[in-house]
Amino acid sequence: MGLLMGLATTFSYAHGQIKHSKTITVSIRGNAAGCKTLIEKAGTQKKSSSLTWDAATQKATLVYNPHVTTKDAVLKQVALAGFDNESYNAPAETYRLLPVACRYKGDQETVPPQEHTGHTPVQQEHLSVTTSEIAAVSTLEPLYKAYFAINNALVQSDEKTAAQKAAQLSAAIKAVKMDALATNEHQVWMAVMGDLQKQAAALQSASGIEKQRAAFAPLSGTIYKLIKASSLPYKVYYNHCPMYKGGANWLSNEQGIKNPYYGSRMLTCGSTKETLQ
Amino acid sequence: MKQQIRTAGIFIFFIMALLHTQAQRVKRYDLYVTDTMVNYSGKHKMAIAVNGQIPMPTLEFTEGDTAEIVVHNRLKEPTALHWHGVFLPNKEDGVPYLTQMPIEPGTTYTYRFPIIQNGTHWYHSHYGFQEQTGMYGSMIFHKKPGDPTFRKGIDDLPSVPVILSEWTDIMPHNIHRMLRNANDWAAIKKNAVQSYAEAIKAGHFKTKLVNEWKRMLAMDVSDVYYDKMLINGRNESQLSQFKAGDKVRLQLSNGGASTYFWVHYAGGKITVVANDGNDVVPVEVDRFILPPSETIDIVVTIPEPGISYELLATSEDRTNSTALFIGEGKKQLAKPLDRLKYFEGMKMMNGMMRMNGTMNDMGMAMSLQQMDMNTVMYPEITGPATYRKGKRKAEPGKADQMHMHEAPTGNTAHPADPAAMQQQDAVKPVDSSGAAHAAHSMPPDPGMPPAIVTLNYNMLKAPNKTVLPENAPVKELTFNLTGNMNRYVWSLDNKVVSETDKILIKKGEIVRIKLYNASMMRHPMHLHGHDFRVLNDKGEYAPLKNVLDIMPMETDVIEFEANVEGDWFFHCHILYHMMAGMGRIFTYQNQAPNPYISNPQKTIKKLYRDDRMFFLMAENEVASNGNFGSALYHNTRWALNAEWKLGYTAGRGHEIEANFGRFLGQMQWFRPFIGVEWRYQKDSHEERDLFGQKFKHDGKPRFTAGFAYTLPWLVLLQTQIDTKGQVRVELGREDIPLSKRLRGAFSLDTRREYMGGLRYIINRNFSVSANYNTEYGVGGGLVLTY
Numbered sequence A: 001m002g003l004l005m006g007l008a009t010t011f012s013y014a015h016g017q018i019k020h021s022k023t024i025t026v027s028i029r030g031n032a033a034g035c036k037t038l039i040e041k042a043g044t045q046k047k048s049s050s051l052t053w054d055a056a057t058q059k060a061t062l063v064y065n066p067h068v069t070t071k072d073a074v075l076k077q078v079a080l081a082g083f084d085n086e087s088y089n090a091p092a093e094t095y096r097l098l099p100v101a102c103r104y105k106g107d108q109e110t111v112p113p114q115e116h117t118g119h120t121p122v123q124q125e126h127l128s129v130t131t132s133e134i135a136a137v138s139t140l141e142p143l144y145k146a147y148f149a150i151n152n153a154l155v156q157s158d159e160k161t162a163a164q165k166a167a168q169l170s171a172a173i174k175a176v177k178m179d180a181l182a183t184n185e186h187q188v189w190m191a192v193m194g195d196l197q198k199q200a201a202a203l204q205s206a207s208g209i210e211k212q213r214a215a216f217a218p219l220s221g222t223i224y225k226l227i228k229a230s231s232l233p234y235k236v237y238y239n240h241c242p243m244y245k246g247g248a249n250w251l252s253n254e255q256g257i258k259n260p261y262y263g264s265r266m267l268t269c270g271s272t273k274e275t276l277q
Numbered sequence B: 001m002k003q004q005i006r007t008a009g010i011f012i013f014f015i016m017a018l019l020h021t022q023a024q025r026v027k028r029y030d031l032y033v034t035d036t037m038v039n040y041s042g043k044h045k046m047a048i049a050v051n052g053q054i055p056m057p058t059l060e061f062t063e064g065d066t067a068e069i070v071v072h073n074r075l076k077e078p079t080a081l082h083w084h085g086v087f088l089p090n091k092e093d094g095v096p097y098l099t100q101m102p103i104e105p106g107t108t109y110t111y112r113f114p115i116i117q118n119g120t121h122w123y124h125s126h127y128g129f130q131e132q133t134g135m136y137g138s139m140i141f142h143k144k145p146g147d148p149t150f151r152k153g154i155d156d157l158p159s160v161p162v163i164l165s166e167w168t169d170i171m172p173h174n175i176h177r178m179l180r181n182a183n184d185w186a187a188i189k190k191n192a193v194q195s196y197a198e199a200i201k202a203g204h205f206k207t208k209l210v211n212e213w214k215r216m217l218a219m220d221v222s223d224v225y226y227d228k229m230l231i232n233g234r235n236e237s238q239l240s241q242f243k244a245g246d247k248v249r250l251q252l253s254n255g256g257a258s259t260y261f262w263v264h265y266a267g268g269k270i271t272v273v274a275n276d277g278n279d280v281v282p283v284e285v286d287r288f289i290l291p292p293s294e295t296i297d298i299v300v301t302i303p304e305p306g307i308s309y310e311l312l313a314t315s316e317d318r319t320n321s322t323a324l325f326i327g328e329g330k331k332q333l334a335k336p337l338d339r340l341k342y343f344e345g346m347k348m349m350n351g352m353m354r355m356n357g358t359m360n361d362m363g364m365a366m367s368l369q370q371m372d373m374n375t376v377m378y379p380e381i382t383g384p385a386t387y388r389k390g391k392r393k394a395e396p397g398k399a400d401q402m403h404m405h406e407a408p409t410g411n412t413a414h415p416a417d418p419a420a421m422q423q424q425d426a427v428k429p430v431d432s433s434g435a436a437h438a439a440h441s442m443p444p445d446p447g448m449p450p451a452i453v454t455l456n457y458n459m460l461k462a463p464n465k466t467v468l469p470e471n472a473p474v475k476e477l478t479f480n481l482t483g484n485m486n487r488y489v490w491s492l493d494n495k496v497v498s499e500t501d502k503i504l505i506k507k508g509e510i511v512r513i514k515l516y517n518a519s520m521m522r523h524p525m526h527l528h529g530h531d532f533r534v535l536n537d538k539g540e541y542a543p544l545k546n547v548l549d550i551m552p553m554e555t556d557v558i559e560f561e562a563n564v565e566g567d568w569f570f571h572c573h574i575l576y577h578m579m580a581g582m583g584r585i586f587t588y589q590n591q592a593p594n595p596y597i598s599n600p601q602k603t604i605k606k607l608y609r610d611d612r613m614f615f616l617m618a619e620n621e622v623a624s625n626g627n628f629g630s631a632l633y634h635n636t637r638w639a640l641n642a643e644w645k646l647g648y649t650a651g652r653g654h655e656i657e658a659n660f661g662r663f664l665g666q667m668q669w670f671r672p673f674i675g676v677e678w679r680y681q682k683d684s685h686e687e688r689d690l691f692g693q694k695f696k697h698d699g700k701p702r703f704t705a706g707f708a709y710t711l712p713w714l715v716l717l718q719t720q721i722d723t724k725g726q727v728r729v730e731l732g733r734e735d736i737p738l739s740k741r742l743r744g745a746f747s748l749d750t751r752r753e754y755m756g757g758l759r760y761i762i763n764r765n766f767s768v769s770a771n772y773n774t775e776y777g778v779g780g781g782l783v784l785t786y
Helices: A034-043 A071-080 A091-094 A111-116 A121-134 A141-155 A159-175 A183-205 A209-229 B002-025 B170-181 B185-190 B196-201 B207-213 B341-351 B373-377 B418-423 B575-579 B602-612
Strands: A009-013 A022-027 A049-056 A061-065 A238-241 A248-252 A271-276 B027-039 B045-050 B060-061 B066-073 B083-086 B108-114 B119-125 B134-141 B159-167 B228-231 B234-240 B249-256 B261-265 B268-274 B278-285 B288-292 B293-302 B305-315 B323-325 B330-331 B475-485 B489-492 B504-505 B511-516 B521-525 B533-534 B547-550 B557-561 B565-570 B583-588 B617-623 B626-635 B640-647 B656-664 B670-680 B701-710 B715-722 B727-737 B742-747 B752-761 B766-773 B777-785
Touching: A022 A071, A034 A049, A034 A061, A049 A071, A061 A071, A141 A159, A141 A209, A141 A248, A159 A183, A159 A209, A183 A209, A183 B475, B060 B066, B083 B108, B119 B249, B119 B293, B134 B159, B134 B249, B159 B727, B170 B575, B170 B617, B207 B341, B228 B305, B228 B626, B261 B268, B268 B288, B330 B656, B341 B373, B511 B547, B547 B557, B565 B575, B575 B602, B617 B766, B640 B670, B656 B701
Parallel strands: B027 B066, B060 B134, B159 B249, B228 B323, B234 B323, B305 B330, B475 B511, B504 B583
Antiparallel strands: A009 A022, A022 A061, A049 A061, A238 A248, A238 A271, B027 B045, B066 B108, B083 B119, B119 B134, B159 B228, B249 B293, B261 B288, B261 B305, B268 B278, B268 B293, B305 B323, B475 B489, B511 B557, B521 B547, B521 B565, B533 B557, B565 B583, B617 B626, B617 B777, B626 B640, B640 B656, B656 B670, B670 B701, B701 B715, B715 B727, B727 B742, B742 B752, B752 B766, B766 B777
C-alpha cells in the first residue's frame, strides 16, 4: 500500500476560510467510498484544516493553516478515527470499531500486538472446546462443562447466558447415571447430590446478575468437593476472592484470575488457592 | 592488526573498569537551581530549572556508592531536596524545618549519604510548591555486579528512566488558594462542572439533586486543571534507538504534583517487574495507574519492524495525556481513553454517601485497589454514556447503514462493534451494583476487546520473603484518612499535622498501621526513609513499597521495622493535600538530636505554618443598583467573613457585616461565630420583621453572635442575635451550578429581605451578573472575583 509522502506542496492564500493556507498531498488508507466521510470529517477542522480524500489513489489533499496546526496533528486525528496514514497507524481497537465496509485491512490483521499473548477470546473458546472434547472421560463432564460456562457468563456479567447454562446444569445433574460413576466419585456424589440439586435450582431461578452471583458461591463449594474426587484430563484452578461476602471461591478451567463475582469491575481480584488435576 | 585492536580494546576496557571502581567510592553531582522561563502551553511562564533543564538531571548510582550531591541555590527563595524512597540518615532526608534548615538563596549545600539499596527512585523539592514548577527528577540505583538478586532477562535489558509530570500555567500558590476557596474554574476548563443543565441533558437531573441534597459539590477524580502532561519534560517524544523484537525496560516515576496517570501501551501487554524501587515477580497487565510519587519498572516489547509503539500516559481525569513512542519508524497509536461518565460517578457516590457525610461501603471489604468504584465512569469497561434519547447512539442493527450519514468518530467510538451492540439493549441501565456491561457477549466476538487487566496491589509479590523479625514488639496504629471536599481540608483522624504531636516509635519495634480512607478521594500515602510491607494475600512474600495508594472506603494494612532514627514524615503525596496538613511525623524515642536543627521546638512551627495558612477569597459586584461584595479569609478551622451592600446614595442605604468563627466537626457544616454589623439608610423608618421585632437601619454598629449551618442541598442557614437582643435568621445559597458557566444565588431572611441573582462566568476573574434585591431593586453589572 502506497504510504509515500505526498509531493505537491503549494501555497495559496484564498482557500476558503483557512488563512495562510498550505496545500499538501498525504497518503491515507481506506477502501470503500463510505470511508470518505469519516476520513474527511476527522481531518477537517473549522478555520484550520480541510481534507479531501480520494479512494482510488489512497491520497488526500490537505489544506491547513501552518500557524495553528501541523500535518502530523491532522494525521493523528485521522488515525484516531481509524485510518492508517503516512505518519500514524490507527489504534487497533479503533480500527475494529470501523463499519465492516470500511475495514481496509480485512479482519485478520486486527490486533497484531496481542497475538503473542494468546489471550484473545477467540483462542480461549477454541481452548475450552478442545479440552472439553478430550475430557468426555468423566461421566460428570457435562455437569462441569455447564458449571464453567456459568462461570464464564458471570465473568462477562452476562445474566442471560448464566441463566441458560444454569438450566443446562440442572439438566446435567438429573442426567447423571450413578452406575457409571467411578467409586470415589460415587461416594462424594451421594453426599453432595441433594445440595447440588438445590443450589443449581436456586441459581436457575435467581433473577438478576447479583442474585446469580450470590447463588454461585455455595454451588462452587459443592462442585469443588465433587471435582476433587474426579480425575480430569485438564487442570482446574480453585480460586479465592477475599472480598465477596467475606470471601468466596470459584473453579475455573483456565489459568489466571477472572473474577465471576464482580466481573470487569475487578476482574483480577483473587488468587489461585489450589490447582486440581 | 586485528589482534592489536583487540589488545587495545582490552586495555581501554581495563582502564575504564579501574576508573569505574574508583568512581564507585564517591559519586558527585552538582545541581545548580535557577529560575527559568518555560513555554509548554503557548505562554511564557516562570519555572525552576536545575542545570538548565526540566526535569532535573537523572542521578545514577550503584549500590555501595556514596552519593555526594551539591546543591547551588541560585533562586530568590530557599529550597530543599528530598530523595524519595531512599534509605538514608535522617539529616539527609531533605524536609525543610524537620530534618534540615532550608537552603537559603545564594548558598551551597551538600547532601552526602551511602547508597544501600537498588532500584528506581526519584527526587524532588520538598520546599513549598517547587515540585509543581519543575523540581523533580529520576534517581536510579543500579545493582552491584554479582548481586544475587540480579535477574537475567530483566536487569540486563536496556533501560530508560522515564519521569511523568504535569504543567499548569497558574502559579501553584494560586491553585492552592483556588482549591481552598472551592473555585470551580478548573472544572470549567476541564468541562467537568456537572451543572444542572448538563445533568438534565444526560438524563441525570435526579442524580444531581440527590447529590446536592447530600451536601456534596460536584467532584472530579482530580481537582487541578493542567495545561500539559509531560514525559521527561516533553509532551511527545520517541525512543528511536530501539527496533523490532527489542525488549525495553522503562523506569517510570510519577513526578506529578497531583496527577494519577493511566498508562497503556500500543504494542501489547506490559510486564511489571518492580514497584517503588523493589523487585516484584513479573506480572503481565494491560494497563496500570501510577499514583503521584510511585515508581514502577515495566518491560515492553516492540512487535513489528518499522513501527514505533505509543506508551500513552493519560491523567486520571482524562483531560490530557502524554506519549512516548518506543521504536523506530511510523507511529502506532494507542487508543485514547474516553472521557469519564461523571454522572455515573455521581450516582455511585450518592449510593455510598449517608446523610451525615460518612460513607457506606455496603459491606464490601475493599482493599489494595482491587475494586475501583470509578469503574462505573470508565467507558472502555462499562460502555459509552447513554443519553436520554440515545441521540448519538447507533440504533441496533442499523449501525452499518448509519455510518454513511453520521458515523462515530474516533472519540465517540463504542467499545463493542455493531454486532455486539445489537445484543445490548438500547438503553442499558447500570444495575444497582454498577456491574459492567462491556464484556458480555457469548460467544466471544472478534470485535470485542478482551477484558482489560489492570494492575492492583494484590498482584504484587516480592521475589524473596519479606517477613519482619518474629520476636520484635509490635506497635499498632490506626489512621482514618479524612477530608472535606467543599473546604479542601485534608487530614488524618480529622487532625492536620500542626494539630498533633509527633508519633513516638521505638527502634527495633515493628510498626503496623491500619489505614482506612474515609474521604471521597484517593490518596498516595508516602513514608520517608523506610519501605513498608503491604499486607496482601502473598503472605510472606508481601511486596515492599514506600507509597500506598488508598482508594475511598478501602482498608489497608502496612508494616515496617523501625530501624533508622530520626523524624520521618508520613504524608499524602498529592502536593495540595500535604500542604493542607494531611500527614504525621514519626519520631524515635531517645534519638540523638539532629545536628542541623538547633532549636527543634521553634523550627517545627515553621513546618506547621503550611497547614495553618489563611486564604483570601473576595468577590465584588459593581451593579447598576449598588455595589455588593463579600470577602472570606479562612484556614483549616477558622474563617473571617465580611459582606457589604453599598447603595450609591444614602437613601438607598449601606450595610456592612463581618463575623469570625470556627468550623466544627469533620464535615465542617457547623460554624459558630461572633461578629459586628452596621446598617445605615437615610430617613429609614422602623420596620417589623417576621418575628414581630422592630428594627431600624440607624447607622449604629451592633455586635452579634450566632452560627451558620450547612443544610441539605447546600443551603446555608445563618442565625444570629445582636446586642439589642434582636434575632435574625437567614437562608441562602450562592453558586448554584445552573449550566457550565451560569451560577444562581438566592437568599431570604426574617427581615423580609429577599435576593436572587444570576452570574455568567466569563473567565477566572470576571463574570456578568443580574440581581434582584428587595432593598436595592433590579440591577445588573460586572463581578470581579479573586
